[in-house]
Amino acid sequence: MKIMAPVDPALLALSTDVVLFSIHAERLDVLLLKQAARQWQLPGGEVGACEDLDGAALRHLREQTGVDDVYLEQLYTFGDPRRVDCQRVVSVAYYALVPAERLPLDELRKNPQVDWCPVSDLPPLTLDHAQIVTLAHQRLASKLAYSTIALQFMPASFTLSALQTVYETILGEVLDKRNFRKRILAMNCIETTGGMAREGNHRPARLYRATHPGRIEFLK
Amino acid sequence: MKIMAPVDPALLALSTDVVLFSIHAERLDVLLLKQAARQWQLPGGEVGACEDLDGAALRHLREQTGVDDVYLEQLYTFGDPRRVDCQRVVSVAYYALVPAERLPLDELRKNPQVDWCPVSDLPPLTLDHAQIVTLAHQRLASKLAYSTIALQFMPASFTLSALQTVYETILGEVLDKRNFRKRILAMNCIETTGGMAREGNHRPARLYRATHPGRIEFLK
DNA sequence: ACAAAAGTGTTTTTGTTACACCCATGT
DNA sequence: ACATGGGTGTAACAAAAACACTTTTGT
Structure with a gap:
C-alpha cells in the first residue's frame, strides 16, 4: 500500500x-x-x-x-x-x-x-x-x-418560433417547423397566454408561457 | 454585495x-x-x-x-x-x-x-x-x-443470457430475450469468441467478448 | 400586390414491442 | 424421455421524419 x-x-x-x-x-x-x-x-x-x-x-x-x-x-x-x-x-x-x-x-x-x-x-x-x-x-x-431545459432561456411569454430558434442555436442545426411544434406541444410544458406578438410585417404569432416556470421536467 | x-x-x-x-x-x-x-x-x-x-x-x-x-x-x-x-x-x-x-x-x-x-x-x-x-x-x-457500460460487469467472455441478466438486475425488470439480443448485436460492441459455455443440463451457449474492452461507447 | 413569418396534416419511414416454437445437452 | 436453458423471425404498433401550401399582417 x-x-x-x-x-x-x-x-x-x-x-x-x-x-x-x-x-x-x-x-x-x-x-x-x-x-x-x-x-x-x-x-x-x-x-x-x-x-x-x-x-x-x-x-x-x-x-x-x-x-x-x-x-x-x-x-x-x-x-x-x-x-x-x-x-x-x-x-x-x-x-x-x-x-x-x-x-x-x-x-x-x-x-x-x-x-x-x-x-x-x-x-x-x-x-x-x-x-x-x-x-x-x-x-x-x-x-x-429529454428535458424542458430550453425554457430556461425564454422570457415570461414567447412564441413557438422563438423557442425553435433557441433549439436550433444550441444544436447548430435547423429543425422542421411542424415536427418541432408537435413535439413541444406534446411535452405539455407550455400553454397559450392568449396574447399575440405583433412585430414586423407579417402575421402575429401566438404567445405561450411555461406551465411550470423554473421547473425542469424530464420526458419518459 | x-x-x-x-x-x-x-x-x-x-x-x-x-x-x-x-x-x-x-x-x-x-x-x-x-x-x-x-x-x-x-x-x-x-x-x-x-x-x-x-x-x-x-x-x-x-x-x-x-x-x-x-x-x-x-x-x-x-x-x-x-x-x-x-x-x-x-x-x-x-x-x-x-x-x-x-x-x-x-x-x-x-x-x-x-x-x-x-x-x-x-x-x-x-x-x-x-x-x-x-x-x-x-x-x-x-x-x-444509451451506452455499452454494462460490459464493464462482464468477464473476458460471457453468454448473451448472462449479459441479459445483468441488464435485468440493474433495471429491476425482465426483458424479452429476442429483442434484447437484436438490440445488443445491433450495437456492434461484442463478437463471438468461437467458444461455447457448457454448463448445466442444457444446450451450450455461444461465448462473446467485448470488441473494445474497457472502452464505453455511446449509441446514436 | 407583395414580402415575411405564422400556422397547419398527412404520408412514409423507421424503430419498438409482442409473441412461440425447436435445439442441444445432461441426467 | 424429459428437464433445462439456448437460439431464432415476423407481424403489429408507435414514433419520427419528410414534406407544401394557406393565413395574416405591414408596407
Whole structure:
C-alpha cells in the first residue's frame, strides 16, 4: 500500500467556475471576464466556509457580473493537481442559463471586464476553462432531447418560433417547423397566454408561457 | 454585495467516496465498510496533495478493500457545509463497476469490515451515503439505455443470457430475450469468441467478448 | 400586390414491442 | 424421455421524419 499525505490544507483551495449561457441574436454566448490582455476566464472563485457549492457559484456570478436569478446545474469537478501552478485548486464547475431579457444589460455594458462571447468562437481562456465550456455545451445540447431545459432561456411569454430558434442555436442545426411544434406541444410544458406578438410585417404569432416556470421536467 | 471569507483551509477537507457496484447471483451489490455496530459507509477518504481526484478514489478503494482495476466515473460533488459536524468536508462522489469474476474474494472474506450489500436493501449508512448510492444506481440504470457500460460487469467472455441478466438486475425488470439480443448485436460492441459455455443440463451457449474492452461507447 | 413569418396534416419511414416454437445437452 | 436453458423471425404498433401550401399582417 502506498501511503500519501492528505492535502496540506494551506495549499488546497476549493473554487467554483460557472459557464453562463445566454442566447443573443441567434448566437449561443458565454459570459467571460477579462483577466489580462488576450486572456479571459469564467466567473467564479473560492467557496466560503459556510456556504454550499451552488451558493458559492451563484454568489460569484452575482458579485462579478451582476447577474442573478439563473438556472444553475453542477457539471463536473476538476481536480488535476497541475491545473494551476504553485497551488492546489479544485474547481467544481457549473453551468447556468438565463434569458437575454433578464440580463442587466446597462450594468454589463458599463463593465469592460465582462463580455459575452460566442461559444463557437471563444477567445483564449485561462487554465482548462475552454474544456469546461465545451463540456457544458455538450451537456446542454443533450439535455434538449429529454428535458424542458430550453425554457430556461425564454422570457415570461414567447412564441413557438422563438423557442425553435433557441433549439436550433444550441444544436447548430435547423429543425422542421411542424415536427418541432408537435413535439413541444406534446411535452405539455407550455400553454397559450392568449396574447399575440405583433412585430414586423407579417402575421402575429401566438404567445405561450411555461406551465411550470423554473421547473425542469424530464420526458419518459 | 455580501462578502464572505474564503474557507478556512484548516477546516476544509476534500475527500472522495466510491459506490462500487458488482453483480452476484442476480443481485446488484454495493461494497460497504463497517464503521460501527449498525453503521456502514462507502469506501473513500481524503485526496492527497499531489494526486488527482480519480486517483484518490482508486487508491482508497484499493487500500480499503483490495479491489483494483475497475471502471470509474465521477458522479457528483457534495458540498453542503452541514454534511459533517465540526468540519467542512466536500466529497467528490464516484461510482465504479467491476465484474464479480475479477474480485479478490478470499481477501474480501478475510476482512470482516468489508461486505457486499444489495442495493435494494441497504443497512444504515453514514452521512448522505445512502443518497449517493441511490444517485449512482439511477445514473447506472439510465446509462444502460444509451451506452455499452454494462460490459464493464462482464468477464473476458460471457453468454448473451448472462449479459441479459445483468441488464435485468440493474433495471429491476425482465426483458424479452429476442429483442434484447437484436438490440445488443445491433450495437456492434461484442463478437463471438468461437467458444461455447457448457454448463448445466442444457444446450451450450455461444461465448462473446467485448470488441473494445474497457472502452464505453455511446449509441446514436 | 407583395414580402415575411405564422400556422397547419398527412404520408412514409423507421424503430419498438409482442409473441412461440425447436435445439442441444445432461441426467 | 424429459428437464433445462439456448437460439431464432415476423407481424403489429408507435414514433419520427419528410414534406407544401394557406393565413395574416405591414408596407
